[in-house]
Amino acid sequence: MMKPRTSKWRNRGKPFVIILTVLLLLIMLFPFFVMITTMLRTSKEVYISPPRWIPHTITFNNFFLVWSQYLLAGYFKSSAIIAIGSSALNMLLSIPAAYAIARLRFKGQQVALYLFLVVQMFSPVVVVISLFKTFSALNLLDSYIGLIIINAVFSMAFSIWLLSGYFKSIPVQIEEAAFIDGATRWQTVTRIILPISSPGLVTTTIYTFIAAWNEFLFALSFIQKQERMPLTLGLYRFVGRWSSQWELLTTSAFLAIIPVLVLFYIIQQRLIGGLTGGAVKG
Amino acid sequence: MSERVLTPHNKLRVREARLAYALLLPAVVCVTGFMIYPLVYVFLMSVFKTNRLGWLVKFVGLTNFGTVLSDIEFWRVTGRSLLWTTLAVFMKTFLGMVIAMLLNVQFRGQKMARMLFIAPWASSVPISVLLWSWVYNPQFGLLNHTLKITGIWPNPPVWLGYPISGFFAAIWVDIWIGVPFMALVFLSGMQSIPEELYESADMDGVNNFQKFKFITLPSILRIVQISTLLSALWTFNDFNAIYILTGGGPVNSTDILITSIYKNAFVYARFDQAAVMAIITFIILTSLSVVYARYYFKEDV
Numbered sequence: 001m002m003k004p005r006t007s008k009w010r011n012r013g014k015p016f017v018i019i020l021t022v023l024l025l026l027i028m029l030f031p032f033f034v035m036i037t038t039m040l041r042t043s044k045e046v047y048i049s050p051p052r053w054i055p056h057t058i059t060f061n062n063f064f065l066v067w068s069q070y071l072l073a074g075y076f077k078s079s080a081i082i083a084i085g086s087s088a089l090n091m092l093l094s095i096p097a098a099y100a101i102a103r104l105r106f107k108g109q110q111v112a113l114y115l116f117l118v119v120q121m122f123s124p125v126v127v128v129i130s131l132f133k134t135f136s137a138l139n140l141l142d143s144y145i146g147l148i149i150i151n152a153v154f155s156m157a158f159s160i161w162l163l164s165g166y167f168k169s170i171p172v173q174i175e176e177a178a179f180i181d182g183a184t185r186w187q188t189v190t191r192i193i194l195p196i197s198s199p200g201l202v203t204t205t206i207y208t209f210i211a212a213w214n215e216f217l218f219a220l221s222f223i224q225k226q227e228r229m230p231l232t233l234g235l236y237r238f239v240g241r242w243s244s245q246w247e248l249l250t251t252s253a254f255l256a257i258i259p260v261l262v263l264f265y266i267i268q269q270r271l272i273g274g275l276t277g278g279a280v281k282g
Numbered sequence: 283m284s285e286r287v288l289t290p291h292n293k294l295r296v297r298e299a300r301l302a303y304a305l306l307l308p309a310v311v312c313v314t315g316f317m318i319y320p321l322v323y324v325f326l327m328s329v330f331k332t333n334r335l336g337w338l339v340k341f342v343g344l345t346n347f348g349t350v351l352s353d354i355e356f357w358r359v360t361g362r363s364l365l366w367t368t369l370a371v372f373m374k375t376f377l378g379m380v381i382a383m384l385l386n387v388q389f390r391g392q393k394m395a396r397m398l399f400i401a402p403w404a405s406s407v408p409i410s411v412l413l414w415s416w417v418y419n420p421q422f423g424l425l426n427h428t429l430k431i432t433g434i435w436p437n438p439p440v441w442l443g444y445p446i447s448g449f450f451a452a453i454w455v456d457i458w459i460g461v462p463f464m465a466l467v468f469l470s471g472m473q474s475i476p477e478e479l480y481e482s483a484d485m486d487g488v489n490n491f492q493k494f495k496f497i498t499l500p501s502i503l504r505i506v507q508i509s510t511l512l513s514a515l516w517t518f519n520d521f522n523a524i525y526i527l528t529g530g531g532p533v534n535s536t537d538i539l540i541t542s543i544y545k546n547a548f549v550y551a552r553f554d555q556a557a558v559m560a561i562i563t564f565i566i567l568t569s570l571s572v573v574y575a576r577y578y579f580k581e582d583v
């Protein structure tokens with residue numbers, strides 16, 4: 001899959017390439033370096049001026065402190081509930097829709113197709129100002145259900161696109177053969193289509209999970225209660241309130257980033273393919 | 283309807299369509315309820331006078347549009363949004379291209395470097411932005427310390443304290459988040475260019491710059507177009523970088539359209555004006571996505 005080539009750059013260019021790469025990496029990874037070097041210090045060493053790159057004493061104490069100092073466990077719980085709920089709901093909504101678009105003939109197919117493409121680009125900020133009223137009318141403010149629904153809906157268009165692409169790429173002949181053998185439509189879906197497109201299912205599930213885990217705007221607008229706050233909002237409020245505890249904040253940030261970082265590396269190649277519409281092969 | 287003869291084949295067709303509608307129903311209901319309906323309501327808000335809770339009070343036609351369009355602050359914010367998008371997308375494309383070219387060279391640790399370059403994209407955006415606000419801290423932050431000590435910038439500004447430096451600090455964070463996507467997409471594109479093209483160019487004694495201009499760039503042009511458009515959409519829409527870093531401050535001087543809509547609605551309770559700006563934003567974004575859709579569906583080059 002990856003075939004880096006050298007002929008473009010003669011070998012004499014290589015040291016230059018490596019130096020530039022390292023330099024750019026230092027710049028791009030700088031905030032992560034700051035995060036790691038801050039979370040390993042005592043609060044005393046966080047607030048010295050001029051600051052130090054590497055602390056004199058390294059401590060892992062912050063990893064214990066964060067759990068007792070504020071509601072980090074609660075934020076984690078909220079984020080997990082919202083992210084898992086959104087991915088599940090997203091699957092429930094997009095698999096049937098993607099199947100209909102990929103496999104069934106009906107009037108309005110084009111309309112449906114374009115509807116999902118257009119809403120993929122919907123700006124959350126544009127609708128959030130009136131969505132607030134809808135949510136309060138439906139009693140969805142300060143609830144997990146509300147955030148689960150809205151996160152699922154905003155990931156749905158992309159999921160339907162990606163999944164219907166996967167479904168379409170499966171040769172119809174396989175299903176036709178199964179039909180002749182007496183299989184029902186339900187069986188062709190559960191035994192043929194879904195297993196074959198499992199990479200697509202994994203990608204969309206993880207994509208929705210990550211998007212919901214990282215979501216900030218809707219949480220900011222709809223959640224007031226501390227115990228319902230996801231990590232993004234909880235940490236944001238934490239900075240506002242206790243701006244003097246960056247060793248704890250960087251520790252929490254580290255813990256909050258790890259799950260999405262791992263998941264992201266699993267799907268990144270397929271994600272790029274989906275976003276650029278086959279211009280780039282996954 | 284009654285004249286149509288239902289042959290067995292037609293019956294099957296009708297059943298198939300019914301099944302399709304049933305399968306699409308939940309998704310369509312959700313999109314309608316949580317995206318289309320709120321959007322329609324925003325349209326209504328923009329032509330009504332609203333109260334502090336966002337309720338429609340009185341139909342006023344285009345008065346709100348007049349109020350917003352004659353407000354100098356609106357034009358400042360819009361200008362900043364355009365500057366924000368143009369500058370950030372340009373930088374993302376440029377840096378993305380440089381990184382892709384570097385990663386396209388085989389060297390030891392090249393795979394590792396690729397993994398590491400992805401990190402800003404893979405990380406949680408709101409949390410990264412929070413980290414940046416610590417990085418930018420004038421007294422204890424490591425950025426200014428590093429700039430001073432290395433002599434790159436002996437007297438760095440209090441980044442988030444002033445309108446211009448705050449704005450550029452936020453743009454940089456947005457660029458930082460968006461570069462990895464561009465780099466990866468460009469890299470994938472470059473790796474699908476047949477090696478022979480470069481070999482024959484080598485034989486003709488073509489230099490590296492010419493190779494880039496006449497082989498690499500034309501081959502990945504479509505990829506560059508698609509990803510630049512997508513990036514423009516995301517960048518224009520970015521709420522987190524400005525809101526979390528500066529909150530649009532000091533005194534709204536770093537607000538872009540997206541953060542201004544939010545603040546007008548939820549901070550100043552001017553829902554009608556927020557709605558007008560939201561509609562304008564919607565129009566801009568929709569035209570961008572129509573162009574994106576065109577490129578997305580274009581078969582080859």
